[in-house]
Amino acid sequence: MIDVQDLSFSYGNRAALKNVALRENEPVITGLWGRNGSGKTTLMKVISGMEKPNQGTVSVNGITPYNNSEAMNHVTFMQEDHPFSDLWDVEDALRFGAYFNENWDQSFAEYLLDVFDLPRKKKIRQFSKGMKSMIKITLGLASKAPVTVMDEPSNGLDASMRKQFYDVLLDTYEEHPRLIMLSTHHIEELVPLCEKIALIDQKTIIRYEEIENLKRYGVLLTGSSEAVKSVIGNSQVIDEQKIGKQLHVMMDEVFHADLEAKAKDAGVTIEKAPLQDYLVNLTKKETKKHEHA
Numbered sequence: 001m002i003d004v005q006d007l008s009f010s011y012g013n014r015a016a017l018k019n020v021a022l023r024e025n026e027p028v029i030t031g032l033w034g035r036n037g038s039g040k041t042t043l044m045k046v047i048s049g050m051e052k053p054n055q056g057t058v059s060v061n062g063i064t065p066y067n068n069s070e071a072m073n074h075v076t077f078m079q080e081d082h083p084f085s086d087l088w089d090v091e092d093a094l095r096f097g098a099y100f101n102e103n104w105d106q107s108f109a110e111y112l113l114d115v116f117d118l119p120r121k122k123k124i125r126q127f128s129k130g131m132k133s134m135i136k137i138t139l140g141l142a143s144k145a146p147v148t149v150m151d152e153p154s155n156g157l158d159a160s161m162r163k164q165f166y167d168v169l170l171d172t173y174e175e176h177p178r179l180i181m182l183s184t185h186h187i188e189e190l191v192p193l194c195e196k197i198a199l200i201d202q203k204t205i206i207r208y209e210e211i212e213n214l215k216r217y218g219v220l221l222t223g224s225s226e227a228v229k230s231v232i233g234n235s236q237v238i239d240e241q242k243i244g245k246q247l248h249v250m251m252d253e254v255f256h257a258d259l260e261a262k263a264k265d266a267g268v269t270i271e272k273a274p275l276q277d278y279l280v281n282l283t284k285k286e287t288k289k290h291e292h293a
């Protein structure tokens with residue numbers, strides 16, 4: 001479905017993506033997660049053919065998407081600041097969706113308008129931020145494109161509308177499995193929706209795997225410096241704080257019984273780190289990641 005290899009992209013002489021590799025051949029809802037400015041939007045633009053890679057290849061259903069009108073039938077991209085015409089109302093946007101997507105599902109689009117309670121005759125430029133997200137979700141999901149890419153789709157949605165979005169997303173995916181990639185800043189949003197996460201950091205994808213697997217990682221240790229270091233061994237430390245004589249670290253390791261026993265023997269407190277803290281530490285700016293010999 002998507003195959004990105006050795007992709008680099010620059011805005012002028014400023015690199016935004018470097019040596020990105022990402023491959024997915026199965027229908028899945030996948031989350032793209034990374035810090036502000038890490039390259040999420042840029043990667044989505046390149047995958048959907050809006051930008052041309054400086055290096056490497058992008059293939060969507062076997063098609064190179066850049067400057068390729070055929071790609072529209074394979075990939076739909078709903079941008080964060082989607083360029084709706086000032087003149088358009090909701091019905092115009094739906095006509096546009098129907099025109100450009102061969103899998104367009106008009107009755108599903110109408111259903112989503114009702115779910116989101118969107119006024120059909122109001123100009124989209126007069127919509128609130130949340131309403132703009134709802135029309136983008138409607139267009140993205142009703143396109144039924146084999147690859148649907150959504151940049152921060154829940155931006156501006158209140159808690160109840162977010163729940164509506166999650167429900168319709170999961171329902172349509174179950175009925176019509178396809179590759180849906182969405183970016184978000186909220187881990188708590190990724191966990192119930194996405195089977196996989198692509199983590200982007202320092203302009204490249206550093207991990208692409210099942211959320212259930214990522215959840216096994218991240219181990220917190222607290223104790224005397226010496227004892228904690230004895231437990232760490234050769235593992236990678238992704239966060240470290242000294243509080244008085246106590247050392248508090250997060251290791252990039254799977255939490256498992258052997259490690260628990262080792263910590264107990266050394267008099268070190270051991271806990272599983274929450275996924276959010278683990279991901280934040282993996283993608284920290286001034287990195288404290290280093291090896292303990």
Ligand SMILES: Nc1ncnc2c1ncn2[C@@H]1O[C@H](COP(=O)(O)OP(=O)(O)OP(=O)(O)O)[C@@H](O)[C@H]1O
Nearest residue numbers: 011014015016034035036037038039040041042043
């Ligand atoms: N049109 C542009 N011209 C020049 N530089 C850009 C442009 N768009 C993005 N960039 C730069 O490219 C890098 C990646 O930006 P991008 O928008 O892809 O990140 P992001 O992960 O989507 O960020 P955020 O989470 O804040 O939305 C940033 O350094 C940004 O300043």
